[in-house]
Amino acid sequence: MNYTKPSAVRLLNMLEQKIIVFDGAMGTMIQQQGLTEEDFRGTSFLEHPSPLKGNNDLLSITRPDVIEKIHLEFLKAGTGILGTNTFNANRISQADYNLEKSVAEINRAAVAIARKAVESFQSGQTAEEIQSGHPIFVAGSIGPTNRTCSMSPDVNNPAYRAVTFDQIAEAYREQAIALIEGGVDILLLETSFDTLNMKAGIYALESYFEETGIRLPVFLSVTITDASGRTLSGQTLDAFYNSIHHARPLFLGINCALGAKEMRPFVEELAHISEFPVGVYPNAGLPNAMGEYEQTPEEFAGIMAEFAHEGWANLMGGCCGTTPAHIKALADKISHFVPRKLNPLLKHRFGETPENNSGPALATEGIPFYSGLEPLNINPDIGFLMIGERTNIMGSPKFRKLILDDDFESGLAIALQQVESGANFIDINFDEGLLDGEKSMTHFLNLIAVEPDIARVPIMIDSSKWSVIEAGLKCIQGKGVVNSISLKEGEENFLKQAREIRKYGAAAVVMAFDEEGQATLLEHKVEVCSRAFKLLTETVGFAPHDIIFDPNILTVATGMEEHNDYAVAFIEAIRQIKERCPGALVSGGVSNISFSFRGNNPVREAMHSAFLYHAIHAGLDMAIVNAGMLDVYEEIPKDL
Numbered sequence: 001m002n003y004t005k006p007s008a009v010r011l012l013n014m015l016e017q018k019i020i021v022f023d024g025a026m027g028t029m030i031q032q033q034g035l036t037e038e039d040f041r042g043t044s045f046l047e048h049p050s051p052l053k054g055n056n057d058l059l060s061i062t063r064p065d066v067i068e069k070i071h072l073e074f075l076k077a078g079t080g081i082l083g084t085n086t087f088n089a090n091r092i093s094q095a096d097y098n099l100e101k102s103v104a105e106i107n108r109a110a111v112a113i114a115r116k117a118v119e120s121f122q123s124g125q126t127a128e129e130i131q132s133g134h135p136i137f138v139a140g141s142i143g144p145t146n147r148t149c150s151m152s153p154d155v156n157n158p159a160y161r162a163v164t165f166d167q168i169a170e171a172y173r174e175q176a177i178a179l180i181e182g183g184v185d186i187l188l189l190e191t192s193f194d195t196l197n198m199k200a201g202i203y204a205l206e207s208y209f210e211e212t213g214i215r216l217p218v219f220l221s222v223t224i225t226d227a228s229g230r231t232l233s234g235q236t237l238d239a240f241y242n243s244i245h246h247a248r249p250l251f252l253g254i255n256c257a258l259g260a261k262e263m264r265p266f267v268e269e270l271a272h273i274s275e276f277p278v279g280v281y282p283n284a285g286l287p288n289a290m291g292e293y294e295q296t297p298e299e300f301a302g303i304m305a306e307f308a309h310e311g312w313a314n315l316m317g318g319c320c321g322t323t324p325a326h327i328k329a330l331a332d333k334i335s336h337f338v339p340r341k342l343n344p345l346l347k348h349r350f351g352e353t354p355e356n357n358s359g360p361a362l363a364t365e366g367i368p369f370y371s372g373l374e375p376l377n378i379n380p381d382i383g384f385l386m387i388g389e390r391t392n393i394m395g396s397p398k399f400r401k402l403i404l405d406d407d408f409e410s411g412l413a414i415a416l417q418q419v420e421s422g423a424n425f426i427d428i429n430f431d432e433g434l435l436d437g438e439k440s441m442t443h444f445l446n447l448i449a450v451e452p453d454i455a456r457v458p459i460m461i462d463s464s465k466w467s468v469i470e471a472g473l474k475c476i477q478g479k480g481v482v483n484s485i486s487l488k489e490g491e492e493n494f495l496k497q498a499r500e501i502r503k504y505g506a507a508a509v510v511m512a513f514d515e516e517g518q519a520t521l522l523e524h525k526v527e528v529c530s531r532a533f534k535l536l537t538e539t540v541g542f543a544p545h546d547i548i549f550d551p552n553i554l555t556v557a558t559g560m561e562e563h564n565d566y567a568v569a570f571i572e573a574i575r576q577i578k579e580r581c582p583g584a585l586v587s588g589g590v591s592n593i594s595f596s597f598r599g600n601n602p603v604r605e606a607m608h609s610a611f612l613y614h615a616i617h618a619g620l621d622m623a624i625v626n627a628g629m630l631d632v633y634e635e636i637p638k639d640l
Helices: 007-017 026-031 037-041 056-062 064-076 091-097 100-122 127-132 165-182 195-212 237-247 260-273 297-310 324-334 346-350 397-404 408-420 437-449 466-473 491-504 522-540 566-580 590-597 601-618
Strands: 081-083 137-142 186-192 218-222 251-259 278-283 369-371 375-377 385-388 425-429 459-462 481-485 507-511 547-550 622-625
Touching (some): 007 137, 026 056, 026 064, 056 064, 064 081, 064 100, 064 324, 091 165, 100 137, 100 165, 165 195, 186 251, 195 218, 218 237, 237 251, 237 260, 237 369, 251 260, 260 278, 260 297, 278 297, 297 324, 385 408, 397 408, 425 437, 437 466, 459 466, 481 491, 481 547, 491 507, 507 522, 522 547, 522 566, 566 601, 590 601
Parallel strands (some): 081 137, 137 186, 186 218, 218 251, 385 425, 385 622, 425 459, 459 481
Antiparallel strands (some): 369 375
16 A cells, blocks of 8 residues: 555544544435525536536535535534535536536535635644644545446346446546545545446556555445345445455445444444444434435434444444434544454554555455355365356357357356356356457356346456456456466566456466466476466565466376376475465366366266365365266276
């Protein structure tokens, strides 16, 4: 991390001292003002062709006095972090008002108003008094847009998307740049109902930070839509956590949709799983039949104080229906509670000062973790992992025929069969000369996204073409795996692709290839993997458990003597890679071992089981297999 704004240090210090109070509902307060179309137009948009009433973000230009007054009321209530009036100030949402070209102006104006309100509130205080009374920070609010990357608005066309990952990312980037230029202290990606939208936002921010050398703290907040504990796009809270972990947010929170009472089990869950400071800002209860929020400030603050008493929160505020009265009651009620205990790695990760954050990001320790709609956490007792291979056009004639016949829907049945047979991941590959790989990958993954029985497991995006891999990464809201990258084209290309994979939030299979070609001998396999491990962990900042080495399972019994030791070399390579690359995982494509016996399935299946028996004992973590078609080693006929 490399925070370049000095206020980040003050914010880190404040985190240790108290539960920080966030503000309440800007939209609720605007609705109470009784504003008219004329207020929204102001003098700047008198001739604008579209109706503008309801475009609350525009009021930062046309009625800045109203927005400043609301900010001041929240500041007087005890707010420590003030959110800008920019929830919908992105080009996708502003397109509803034909105001895409005004996005930068709206955001800069909103930051200026928030800053003016803070200065007005602190006027008359000395710098020492401001610091002793705790400084006030401005968070640039970035809403989820009014489109979703993971769901189709057309029930008759489940693969259709009204917006692309790239469009969402560009909208986030444009808004974030304006907020940063305006002078915010924090970037807040909030009310996330679709994790893929948020991942596009993370990608946009990380790309901008990387390009400019500027880095601000990021606050991510998810919306759990109901008692099921899932987002609107179907993810559980812990799957969401796995999906966005790579962003290393300064705060990770839950907001909107639920009142504090209904949010309680999810706040508790997040407090137990998050290594990041936890924020919570629920609605003022649930709306009544008229859409109004009736929960009193006292009731709201009382429930929130229970969370503080349990030690679950580092930041607390309000969302829909919460007024300055709610925030004042909250601030008074939680003032004597200590904040949730921070992860001891936090200071090391974010740094004491902006200057000492200039090194590569520290890779977090811990178990490997992935996600689809549900999490896959690789605890020590979980055992060997199976990667379903039958949705790989290179390895399944049946799947290949279906896809070449443009029957993607029937291809879903094969994916489902792999999951039902116990596959922990599904490997998807469209490397076929007659196909548009990027289009096919996008179409199939979009279809999978709306099939919860398949989408619950993580996806392994498999291709020899980087453009196909990237197309796939833009379709999965979970934390998947890229299969694969290698040193075949040199270190520069390897590092470039690895950095992109990190920004997309995926793990990576690393093949034992280098500039000299495929590693077939034991020493070469271990040498290539060790070199790649050092580059990924020390230069890119990969966590070791996000690296999955494939030391090349090669075909035996080909009639060539030099091939006879390939299986033994792979198994011994597992042991040595585990020793030299602590924390990394090892995988491989098992069917390669038996290609010499194509057409003789009993022999092939026996070979696969025997090979896996020894490889797993050597430390093999996972393998690409035909889930459901593995023989039990002890039951293999002796004459085979």
